[in-house]
Amino acid sequence: MEIICVVEEPFDVVAFEKAGVYKGLYHVLHGRLSPLHGILPEHLKISELLQRVEKTPGIEEIIIATSPTVDGDATALYLAEKLRFYPCKVTRIGVGVAMGSTLELADELTLRHALERRRSIE
Numbered sequence: 001m002e003i004i005c006v007v008e009e010p011f012d013v014v015a016f017e018k019a020g021v022y023k024g025l026y027h028v029l030h031g032r033l034s035p036l037h038g039i040l041p042e043h044l045k046i047s048e049l050l051q052r053v054e055k056t057p058g059i060e061e062i063i064i065a066t067s068p069t070v071d072g073d074a075t076a077l078y079l080a081e082k083l084r085f086y087p088c089k090v091t092r093i094g095v096g097v098a099m100g101s102t103l104e105l106a107d108e109l110t111l112r113h114a115l116e117r118r119r120s121i122e
Contacts, residue, residue, distance in 0.1 A: 002056060005063040006049060006079060008032050008072070012065065022063075027052060032066055032075040039071075041078065049079070053086050061089045068095035068113060094119070 003024035007013055008031060016022045029044045041047075053059055064079050066072035076092050083090045096114025097106050106114070 002059045003061045003063060004049075004052070004056075004059060005065050007065050008067060008075070016065070029066075029075070032069075032071045033078055034071045034074075044075075046079065046082065050082060053083065053088070059086075059088045061091060063091050063093060065093045092117075 004027050005016065005022055005024055006027045006029060007016070008029050010028055013026045013028065016026075027045070027049050029046065029049070031039055031044050033039055033041065033044065053062070062079075062083055064076045066075045066079075080090050080092070094117050095110075096117060097110060
């Protein structure tokens with residue numbers, strides 16, 4: 001079973017490795033989509049990701065771990081659309097209220113994302 005975690009920058013890989021929470025393959029985009037700043041899909045390593053998915057047998061999941069920003073969300077949605085034609089599950093990292101924080105300190109956007117991306121308790 002192969003899993004690929006898609007991140008924006010090389011230092012994102014370092015963060016995951018430091019945390020020790022993920023032991024799979026990575027794909028670094030070298031940025032995120034930002035049309036207002038002139039960063040379009042052809043400026044990122046998106047075509048390389050799609051080629052990798054096509055050529056790597058046994059990929060079961062692709063985790064999109066882009067930043068929880070407008071540009072990061074746009075990148076995640078763009079990737080999800082491109083990857084929907086492949087026979088693997090596409091997931092997005094959860095975002096919301098930070099561990100150890102209180103709800104009263106969370107801003108409106110964080111609370112909205114926390115509610116929208118809630119999951120059942122197992």
